[in-house]
Amino acid sequence: MDTLSLLQHYWWFLISLLGALLVFLLFVQGGQALLYRLGYTEEERNLIVNSLGRKWELTFTTLVTFGGAFFASFPLFYSTSFGGAVYVWMAILLCFVLQAVAYEYRRKPSNVFGERTYDIFLMINGLAGPLLLGMAVGTLFTGAPFTVDRLNLANEGGAAVISQWATPWHGLDAVANPRNWALGLSVALLAMILACQFLAHDIDDEAIRSRIRTCLRRLAGGFVAVFVIWLLTLLMADGWTADPATGVISVEPHKYLHNLLAMPVVAILLAVGVIAVLCSIGMAWVGRRRAIWFGGSGTVLTVLALLLLAGWNHTAYYPSTVDMQASLTIANSSSSLFTLRTMFWVSLFIPVVVAYIWYAWRSLSRRPITREELRDGGHQY
């Protein structure tokens, strides 16, 4: 493997890791979706919002960094997917805008629209955010109708656009594919399960914990069913594979199953991740507070493995359903060797970032939040 290819794989790994961390941190959205399901009184909802609110910025920042890192390492994906599937991405952005202001404004006096409106904003973001993100990620496996010709720049006006969408639906095409729905629902349900685990760990309140257990039991069955269906269809599905010598792309039956067999480390990551998530559900079922650590690490490992399946082993991580040769692989869509190398040095700083996030998280979350803490005053959402 030459240096460029090595760096392309390295950057796909980092993108996958960021994506995996993002899915874990979507527990914030999951908790927002369950706000009125878990919090019956105003005080209970405040407890939930103040527990989640101390982490919302991390989810938001991970999403922003995920976008920035994708732009830096695979700019052709950025221009093709964002510039094509514009309706889906705009919907995602809009529901994240609603979240950003809702925490800070919901209980401030003179907030114009009232606390209930901001709580609805939180719930819209909580339900739609993970669902839409999951469906958008689903297209990495199911493809999208786009064409790419870099030499379109030899044209003028709209014809000069390099990446073009072949249908007028601009991303809404994803809605027509049940596999995208299955992944979207899996992500949304997982976010809610992780939220239950996080809130059980972070809030010291028996009434809320009792509701969390009931809620989690209802969610668990649905999540396992939908996720297993999605995973099985993935392993059975055809994939687009690129010839490493020529770059020519062709269809390979059971591509993702083959990827698992060809990359045993990824297969182990996936297995460990799935088992950890299932264990965490079992732990939370019986009321164990540490379930979130299993759920979180299991989610990261599972999503990491799935995204590696999408991009490694010469797989087209963004297949074109209308022009197979336009499909994006990590080899044909990456930044230059110089940029990837420069960004490699930057990425060495990531462990420091993780370390200080961990330290700050531990400093604030040493003790669970209680009703008494909220009654004592201090900054609140």
Next chain:
Amino acid sequence: MFTDYLSTVDWSRAQFALTAIYHWLFVPLTLGLGPLIAIMETLYVRTGDDFWRRTTKFWMRLFGVNFAIGVATGLILEFEFGTNWSNYSHFVGDIFGAPLAIEGIFAFFLESTFIAVMYFGWGKVSRRFHLTATWLTAIGANLSAWWILVANAWMQHPVGCTFNLETVRNEMSSFSEVALSPVAVNKFLHTVTSSFTLAALFVVGVSAWYLLRGREKRMASKSIAVASIFGLLSALATAWSGDRSGAIAATTQPMKLAAMEALYDGEQGAPLTVIGVLRPEAERTSNDEAFHFRIDIPKLLSLMSFRDTEAFVPGINDLIEGNPEQGILPAAEKMARGRAVIDTLARYRTARDAGDTQTMQRIAALFDGSTPQGEEFLREKFAYFGYGYLDSPQQLVPNVPLLFYSFRVMVGAGCLFILLLLLVWWYNRRDSLTAKRWLLHACVWCIPLAYLASQAGWIVAEVGRQPWAIRDLMPVSIAASKIPSGSVTTTFILFLVLFTALLIAELSILLRQIKIGPKNE
């Protein structure tokens, strides 16, 4: 189809401008209030005086109200590069993406991690750790400004890159040239110090409001003491970096400078117009016919642009029609050279489709900068690539009145702020500020003026960049995504309604919090 795309371009520009304007209504206060809060908390930790803790927490509360919406609009901006400007994203993503990613890794995580400690860490972490968290939040915010301004500066003055024919895009060849280009460094200094000034004026203005009502006298006076000196130093630094910006624009973006000054005919010893009223566009063909009236300072424009009172400053007509004496090519010639490059790309595509590798290799050799032939082609032809997409030389002229008046609003307000902050600092130091009610009223009115000046600054920077998305390389007319203009119109209206509603909520909350004051801290 072509018309529909142009409409998409216009709506995309409008949408990006809308998002950027709203974003910049909130960000400068975050950038400047962060260090001010950190200074106040430092005073608390050093003196142990609980007064400073309450003062810090009060300003921190206002910081929080403002912070959230800046984050929200920032997210939209980042992704709009992809959704609305996909050609741009491909053409320069190899360079432009890196600063955005670094911004996330280095700055956003710093900011988002420690802001939680800043708000919820009181009493949970040690005083010193809390103070560190506050400083790191402020540093994180300003560090993020560095990287996004590096990206913006690169659009104004693309450096440290080469064109790769195989990938049909510009690729980074020197990270240091991109990250430390004089345009980027100066833009950062100018933007950040102007944000510090705005935040200082905000603190001074709110404190002045308290003094006018005879409330919170100690907090107001002490806050003014900190903010006025901080703001004065920042405003002086803004003026210094602004002067440098003009000098840099003279060499890197002469059309922007000429349009800012409504200078139609270049001249040696060019005067600077302090104020003036422009004639309608059709009548503005020369320096003599450009203004209804004007007040000039002789030779000042030459001095500020080139540090030489007799230097030649090119005008709009020189840049359009060319000026052989000054070595300025006519725009028509640049357009012809740009078209030649586009034609070369078209021939390359034809050869690729026909499998004609010989022609492909011959053309590829033209873009190889390591050979004399390639070096000459890149310097003499490809340097004007973007001109090839223009229909007429007149497209090169940005909106002159908007630039001319915006620039004067920015500079005029900046000068006023220096004077105001100096007076406020002086009278506050002598304990006689409360008696100067006219000055306190002026402080309150300077809050909206600071926002106006700040927005005017960005209008100068971005309208002055037109018609380019990337100067000389890619005009906005081919940078956009190919999406229906109706969809961009819809999202534009959606964002307009949403951002306006959130702005109203933010202002309402902010004003209420100011009325409540620090009594709950």
